Amino acid sequence: MFKREIELSGHIIDSLVLSKTFDIVMDKGGDFEVLDISVGKNKSDISRAKMAVYAENLDKLNEILDELSAIGVSIAEIKEAKLVPSPKDKVLPEGFYSTTHHTTHVLYKGNWLMVHDIEMDCAVVIDEEKEEAYCRPIGSIKKGDMVVVGIDGVKVSRPQKPRGKTNAFEFMNSDVSSEKPLMSTVKDIAAEVKRIKANGGKIAFVGGPAIVHTGSQGVVANLIKEGYIDVLFAGNALATHDIECDILGTSLGINVKTGEIVTNGHSHHMRAINKINKSGSIKNAVEDGTLKSGIMYELVKNDVPFVLAGSIRDDGPLPDVITDTQEAQAAMRKYVQNVDMVFMVATMLHSIAVGNMLPSSVSSVCVDINPSTVTKLADRGSAQVLGVVTDVGAFLPVLYDAIHSDD
Incomplete structure (x- = not known):
């Protein structure tokens, strides 16, 4: 049998690292022996453990150790x-x-x-x-x-994961449920936003077109205008429908104010793209008066950077959309390492993409009416993301009010 000694330190019991270590070793066909363990008694105390891990061959042992390393286990030697x-x-x-x-x-x-x-x-x-x-x-x-x-x-x-958790961000987690008390969660999120901005931190916003479809683009536009959003990541769809809403008053051909289907509205997003193409860029469209309000307008007017990453299904796309995925990744990477908080709202693909680039130390919130969006983030390793399963049209106005509340 091949052997290496490992060490665990921290809140290894509360964070389930100790039990996960046992599971990984046994699931991979290895064996272990606990050599020493010290359990913290007070809430602020940490626990420590030293173990010997055994495997029948060196490749199997390295495979076990590699997986243990991913959960924070260190080699003793x-x-x-x-x-x-x-x-x-x-x-x-x-x-x-x-x-x-x-x-x-x-x-x-x-x-x-x-x-x-x-x-x-x-x-x-x-x-x-x-x-x-x-x-x-x-x-x-x-x-x-x-x-x-x-x-x-x-x-x-x-x-x-400290003991005595009282705030959603004291230990970020990916527990997903539509039955969580929304208001208390929103208050915790708003408090984190205000704490980060008070300390000069930066917040990224990852958004999907449902923000516009639900009539919430005005909330996001105001957050940009008021300095709460420092960079925006999205695809062609969010920008296109935001621009469609400003120019034609519709989103996917639906009147945003009345909810009524507009005649020939199915072509409105293409007409909006054509308008921007005529101007040459979103920035030019703001400067020449084509674009007068909305999310993209506020980004340009307030000099807030944005990255629009394209996909194979995009109409158009808008001239600002980056169609090369490697270039889009590189553009996002310029910003993700310098943010302190990220909102991922109503977009599965872009949320997972940004989640994969984020350090686990970044406070992260994923809001989607589909629980599988948050679950997929956790499955990809972004277990620090706080999941909120709700309609973004209801969530964003409540969050905006909570941010501006004195509570």
Whole structure:
């Protein structure tokens, strides 16, 4: 049997890390022995455990250790991170360490280096000249990049679940239910928004077209105007229907104010795109008076950056939409590492995409009438996301009022 000793530290019982460790070892066909354990008695105390993990061969042991590393378990025997050069562009060496979105450090020349720009499903590259570590997606790997291989010298720190939780953001979680008390959750979210902005933090907003369909684009526009949104991520649809609403008063051909179907309204979104194409860009449309209100208008008027990532099904698309997915990812990555909170509202694909890029330390809220949107985020590893299952048309005005409340 092959053996390695591991260590666990933190709120390992409340966060279920200890039980998950047992499950992973047994599910992978290994065995374990608890060598030492110390359980914190007070709410502020942390617990520690030291275990021996066994497997029938080295590959199986490394497979177990790799999965344990993803939940924050450390190897007891401290070794330097192993570096192997990339053999060619966009190719990683065999056995490369695949990152989580949790805070990560690597041991290099006796120093624990924090990995910059951390996100899940990437690699760790060491800049040997600067002696700094960076998280890099496979598409950004260059030949000769020094890549961390294996889990030796890698330390992952998960967000801890403290005892005595009183606020939704004291431990972000992905529990999903439409039966949660909405108002208390909204108050917690509003309090987090105000705390972050009071401390000079930044908030990103990821939105889908249902925001416009439900008549809530005015709320989002006001949040932008008042400085609560610092960057917006969306697709062609949100921008198109927001612009359609301003120019023609409809969203998907439905009158936003009356809910009535408008004659030939099915073509309105294409007419809106054509108007913007004539101006040349959304910014030009604001400047030449074509676009006079709405989400995209406020983004331009208040110099708030936005990234519109396209998809294969887009009509048009608008001239500002980035149709190359790699370019869209790169554009989003310029902002996600510098935000303190993210709202993901009524868009499954863009929520999952942004969730995959976020460090787990970022306060995140996903609002959708479809519970599977939040569930899929959790399945992809974004377990820190607070899920709110409700109609966005009801949620956004309540949130806006809560943000402006003195309570």
